[in-house]
Amino acid sequence: GAGVSQTPSNKVTEKGKYVELRCDPISGHTALYWYRQSLGQGPEFLIYFQGTGAADDSGLPNDRFFAVRPEGSVSTLKIQRTERGDSAVYLCASSLSGGDDEQFFGPGTRLTVL
Amino acid sequence: GDSVTQMEGPVTLSEEAFLTINCTYTATGYPSLFWYVQYPGEGLQLLLKATKADDKGSNKGFEATYRKETTSFHLEKGSVQVSDSAVYFCALISSNTGNQFYFGTGTSLTVIP
Numbered sequence: 001g002a003g004v005s006q007t008p009s010n011k012v013t014e015k016g017k018y019v020e021l022r023c024d025p026i027s028g029h030t031a032l033y034w035y036r037q038s039l040g041q042g043p044e045f046l047i048y049f050q051g052t053g054a055a056d057d058s059g060l061p062n063d064r065f066f067a068v069r070p071e072g073s074v075s076t077l078k079i080q081r082t083e084r085g086d087s088a089v090y091l092c093a094s095s096l097s098g099g100d101d102e103q104f105f106g107p108g109t110r111l112t113v114l
Numbered sequence: 115g116d117s118v119t120q121m122e123g124p125v126t127l128s129e130e131a132f133l134t135i136n137c138t139y140t141a142t143g144y145p146s147l148f149w150y151v152q153y154p155g156e157g158l159q160l161l162l163k164a165t166k167a168d169d170k171g172s173n174k175g176f177e178a179t180y181r182k183e184t185t186s187f188h189l190e191k192g193s194v195q196v197s198d199s200a201v202y203f204c205a206l207i208s209s210n211t212g213n214q215f216y217f218g219t220g221t222s223l224t225v226i227p
Contacts, residue, residue: 004157033215042118042203042217043158056213091158100146100165100207103215105158 002026004106006092012112013082021077021109025094032075033103034067035091043091049075050098082113116141120204120218127194127225135189135221137178137204145206147171147180147187150217152201161189161202194225 005024013019025032030051035043045059049069057067064082069075079086089108095101121136139145149161149171162171167182176191187204204218 035215035217040219042205042219043215045214045216048213059214093158098213100163102160102163105150107157 004092004094004104006090006106006109008109009107010110010112012114014114015082015084017082017113019079019082019111021079021090021111023075023077023092023094023106025073025075025092026104027073029094029096029104030072031095031098031101032069033093033095034075034077035093037089037091037108039088046077048098055098079111082111084113087111087113116145116206116208116214116216118204118206118216118218120202121221122219124222124224127223129196129225129227130193131225133189133191133194133198133223135202135204135223137187137189137218139185139187139204139206141185141206141208143209145208147178148205148207148215149176149178149187149189150203150205152203152220154200158203194223196225196227199223199225 007022032049034046037043048056052072064080067077091108092106093103095103117140146165148163150158151161152158162173164171164180170179178189201220203220
């Protein structure tokens with residue numbers, strides 16, 4: 001596909017469970033970002049990858065959140081011991097090489113923690 | 115820290131009305147400024163950007179000028195259409211925080227025929 005894709009589109013889980021959210025960036029984009037968007041708010045930065053490495057993970061709220069990008073393309077955001085406050089839309093974006101390059105956003109994964 | 119403050123919505127306008135959505139920023143260093151738009155049922159997409167003071171970004175009839183003296187990047191359009199109904203987000207990336215985009219809270223615009 002031509003754009004950024006994210007799966008699943010919706011995820012409902014119970015408090016305390018583990019979830020994985022997947023992002024497929026645009027082919028050839030070296031930079032990949034994860035954001036969290038709560039209702040009525042703008043996207044909040046979580047983590048930035050340049051290639052396979054997490055160049056900036058300062059936005060991750062705590063150690064229950066972790067993300068990987070092992071081959072420099074697909075990325076997975078992992079949340080352990082989910083809490084109700086983790087409920088939000090998780091957005092992934094990619095850009096050609098980072099910096100102020102245009103970011104292309106996926107449709108997001110809506111996570112609901114019951 | 116760096117931040118963006120934008121006009122709260124929702125904003126409702128009649129077709130062909132003039133639009134202004136205010137955005138001001140706080141940043142260390144020399145930020146690049148952006149407007150992103152989210153149409154109903156779609157993902158965020160870049161509308162326009164400006165990378166240095168006095169630059170004007172423009173696209174689809176929308177314009178915004180990077181004003182360093184007032185730390186502003188207001189979005190304007192002379193004549194809105196129903197198809198412009200969307201949520202608009204102002205954002206910045208700073209030379210001091212090269213990886214982090216900071217987004218405003220978004221302004222919902224509805225244009226009625």
